[in-house]
Every structure is written in structure tokens, then in C-alpha cells.
Amino acid sequence: MNHEINENGKPEIENETRNGKCPECGAEMVFSPEKSALECPYCGNTVAVDFSQTSKERDFSELFNVADKWGGETHVFRCNNCGAKEVLSKNEIAKACPFCGTTNIVVTDELSGLKPNGIVPFAIDKKTAAAKVKMWAKRKLYAPRAFKKSVAPEGIAGTYNPAFTFDADAFVVYRGVLGKHYTVTRTVNGKTVTETRTRYFNIGGTFDMRFDDILIQASEKISQRDINKLRPFDTNESNEYSTEFLHGFSAQQYEKSGEECWTEARRLIEQIVKSRILAKYDYDVIQSYSQRVETNNVTYKYLLLPIYVGHCKWKKKLYNFFVNGHNGNVTGKTPVSAVKVLITVLIGLGVVVGLGLLFYYLFSGT
Ligand SMILES: [Zn+2]
Ligand SMILES: [Zn+2]
8 A cells, every 4th residue: 555645744545446446345446438437347336536637738847757656556567479568557467468469478677657647538448449440340341351350359458558748839940942933935946945944032030839739659569650540539638647547457658758759749840840831932942941940838748548459360460450449530450352452453444344345335336
């Protein structure tokens, strides 16, 4: 049991539900997305969870304060098969890896790192998520039929995915030379010729832009591309992190630090301001362009995003698919059936040949 020091300097003993234990029967309670409460899987008792606290932006400097703040209430497991690292609340143990399904999982003495300060809780349950996966697989026209059948949505597991969001004010000083094409018509040796020429002009000035919640994925088990496909996550409405939300779920340990994620966010900011600035001008070519970007009032949130992860082995290859545990969006890769693609091509060719024949009969002088 943890003894935290409260504002009065007195040790505060965690109550039973913060510990995840059922006050009625003492069993481990789990967070129920359906009921938005902690639920005891044995006696059905429910305990309300506080949803009233929205997460707060943190000052950028806190990003470097990486003392092991989360370690007291969690521990880290590593999958010996695929290397996934999962954070679970202290009295739960990892059973099967959500990414590869293996049970070859060991507890490590690694630190859980920064404690999240925001969480988008799971809002749909596993059954609903599984139904979404089934529908998604059905729509994958080119996936082999046997693969679709072997996509076992029952095997999906809910795991929170770590991400950093950043807010920042960008101030840009820029300069450059842009060119616009124009044509001239001349007479050369009695012939009229048209030539394309380029008129160059200087640009320069300052530009301001406010960025809100730039989302950077911090786990390497799910790509930024997949996260973008699963969006939105409603990060502005995220709750203040509280350990209750983790019960019955796991969280992926972040592999990219907050600092690395900020470097990525900075790169994104630079790309966005550049395209916004250039969009103000009418040009065809960029002869030169340079900008100096200053970012101020940077704040961040270290967020956990709810994702159901599923896996399917097909011809010795592992395919993962993901469901947004907040809105049910699904994404993932499937194998492509060569036969199905061939049939489509043949049908396409058949239509072309058929139309050709039709026109031939219609217009061949009958
Ligand atoms: Zn109970
Ligand atoms: Zn694994």
C-alpha cells in the first residue's frame, strides 16, 4: 500500500478503490468502458470513477523532469517474442502480449518513466471493438478469404498508447526569392515562337501561428501513420490521468522520450509554417527560401490514448490491426490475395473487350 504525503504533510493511505480492489469482495476491479466505472468481475459491484477533471497543459520544462514518477503504482513487462513493453498497475500481471499473442512475458525492473498527466479513457468495450474489426475485415476486398476468417477479434486487447501533444506559439522571420513563369511571343526568321520565361521577386517578413495539440506518437509498436488513421482522439477533452482507468488494461511504455517527440513536433511546425507562408504568394518556382522559427509558450500533455490491438498470423507473417477505443475507427494491414487481384484485372479486361465487341457489332455496318 502506498503512503502519499498530502498537503497537510500527513501520510494519506490509499483507499481500496484506488488500489483497484472491490470493497465488497476484495477482487481486482476493472475499468468498464460501458459503465464508465470500476466494475468487479466477480460480484458485479461498481464504483464510480471521477470524470470531472480534465487534463491540464504542463510547462515545457517539466518534460525533462524524468524522475520515476509512475513507478510507485505500476510495473513494466516485456514480451520476449516481439519486444513490446507494457505498463500495468502494480497488482496486475501481463497475461498475453497484445501485439503477438505470446504468453512469453516477463516482468522487468525497468522504470515506467514519466507519469501520464492525461488520458482518453476507453469508451467502447471489447465486444463492440471486435464487431468493428469484423466489419473492417469484410470490407478488405483483396484480402484472402481464409485470412478474413482467421482474423479473430476475440483476441484483441485494450492497451493505452503513449503520445505527447504540444501547444506552441510560432514566430517566423523568413526571406526568399520566388519565380513566376510568363510567356513571350516573338518572331524568329519569320516564324512565331512562344517562349516561357521566369520573373523573380523577393519575399520576406514575419509570420505568427498558434499551434494546438500537435500529436506525436511515442510508442514504436504503432506507427504515426496508423495513429493518424485512427484519429480523432479528442485530446482537448482528455481526463486528468488517474490509476483507476488503467485497471483491466495495460499501457505501452514510451520508446521515444518527450524531448524526442518535441523534436518531431518542431519539424512538423517548421513544415506547416513554411507551406502557410508560401501559400500567400503566386509563384511557380522557389529559387531560395529560408526561415527562422522561434517557438514560445510551449506546453505539453503526456497522454494515454485508448487502442484495442489485434493480431493475426498469416503464412508466418504477423499482421496487427488497431481499433480506436474512443470512436471505433479501425486500421491495419492485411495480406493481398494474388488470385483476387487477378480476377479483378480479368473482369476489368473482360469489360473492355466486351464493350469493344458491343461497339463492333453496333457500328460495323449492319
Ligand atoms: Zn466484488
Ligand atoms: Zn509480443
